[in-house]
Amino acid sequence: MQTKEKFYSYIQNLQDQITAQLEAIDGKAKFHEDVWERKEGGGGRTRVIESGNVFEKGGVNISAVHGELPASMQNYFNVKDCDFFACGLSLVIHPKNPMVPTVHANWRYFEMYDKSGRIIDQWFGGGQDLTPYYLFEEDAQHFHQICKNACDAHDSTFYPTYKKRCDEYFWNAHRNEARGVGGLFFDYLKASENKTIDQWYDFVTEVGDSFLDAYVPIVEKRKGLPYKDEHRNWQEIRRGRYVEFNLVHDKGTLFGLKTNGRIESILMSLPPHVQWQYNHHPAPNSEEEKLINVLKKPVEWLA
Numbered sequence: 001m002q003t004k005e006k007f008y009s010y011i012q013n014l015q016d017q018i019t020a021q022l023e024a025i026d027g028k029a030k031f032h033e034d035v036w037e038r039k040e041g042g043g044g045r046t047r048v049i050e051s052g053n054v055f056e057k058g059g060v061n062i063s064a065v066h067g068e069l070p071a072s073m074q075n076y077f078n079v080k081d082c083d084f085f086a087c088g089l090s091l092v093i094h095p096k097n098p099m100v101p102t103v104h105a106n107w108r109y110f111e112m113y114d115k116s117g118r119i120i121d122q123w124f125g126g127g128q129d130l131t132p133y134y135l136f137e138e139d140a141q142h143f144h145q146i147c148k149n150a151c152d153a154h155d156s157t158f159y160p161t162y163k164k165r166c167d168e169y170f171w172n173a174h175r176n177e178a179r180g181v182g183g184l185f186f187d188y189l190k191a192s193e194n195k196t197i198d199q200w201y202d203f204v205t206e207v208g209d210s211f212l213d214a215y216v217p218i219v220e221k222r223k224g225l226p227y228k229d230e231h232r233n234w235q236e237i238r239r240g241r242y243v244e245f246n247l248v249h250d251k252g253t254l255f256g257l258k259t260n261g262r263i264e265s266i267l268m269s270l271p272p273h274v275q276w277q278y279n280h281h282p283a284p285n286s287e288e289e290k291l292i293n294v295l296k297k298p299v300e301w302l303a
Helices: 003-026 071-077 137-152 158-169 197-222 229-248 251-258 263-269 287-295
Strands: 032-037 042-050 055-068 083-095 102-113 119-131 182-189
Touching (some): 003 042, 003 083, 003 197, 032 263, 042 263, 071 251, 083 263, 102 197, 119 137, 137 158, 158 182
Antiparallel strands (some): 032 042, 042 055, 083 102, 102 119, 119 182
8 A cells, every 4th residue: 555545544544533532522512524625636524623511613634635736835845847645634622621721733744746656755744732721730741741652662862853843843933932832743754764654654653643642631631620711811812822823834824725725624723712912911920921931931841
């Protein structure tokens, strides 16, 4: 089986596993599914959950698209007259309770071809990261430990390397702060003298398989905690920073827009209720300020 077929089958099954478990946790809302086609080639399966007991809004999407690489992306990759194939699973979950963190994850595979159909480049990318509104250090430690375990099964250098890249990538430069407490981020994982493409497949799918173990225990622990209107208010302000990152910096969002992706699937990552208050600052010595202070500089959660 070709790598692209094997990986697409994997993300189809992973989507089923993740959506089934999240529905079980919520106990009320179900994922609504849209199957869509891209006129230039390919399509996807979008699943969105809304207005649940636990999850206010979330999406777990898969897609497999192909065709001629748009001119803007040819310029980005510095290639000419290329076709491409890209498939991946992308998810964002926005819980209702401000004590439960938002989570994002993505695992993807990309191929480029010359006009004779020969593969001229191929790589994996992805990762998973956590965005809390109130900081529970043990939650960040748990999330990072699961990430480290998945990495260590393949190479002891992976966790520190991809943790650092995550801290660098999910950085709101215009705010000079992190989007959240990080996790893993990797891209352009290509065959080399050290790793075959099959070995990269094994690594990326190990990380994908770890996602539910990393996130679900945190949701179960925090979903019943009490909260007040001021906690929701802070959550919505912080969600504004999440939106800013996705629309200003996120490469996946920009790729989808530049390749005529399905706009509803691309923007499903945006939360339903958001605030932008002018020049807002949390109260000194508050739990809100505690979070902001942590986001000013990456933390070694497993030190």
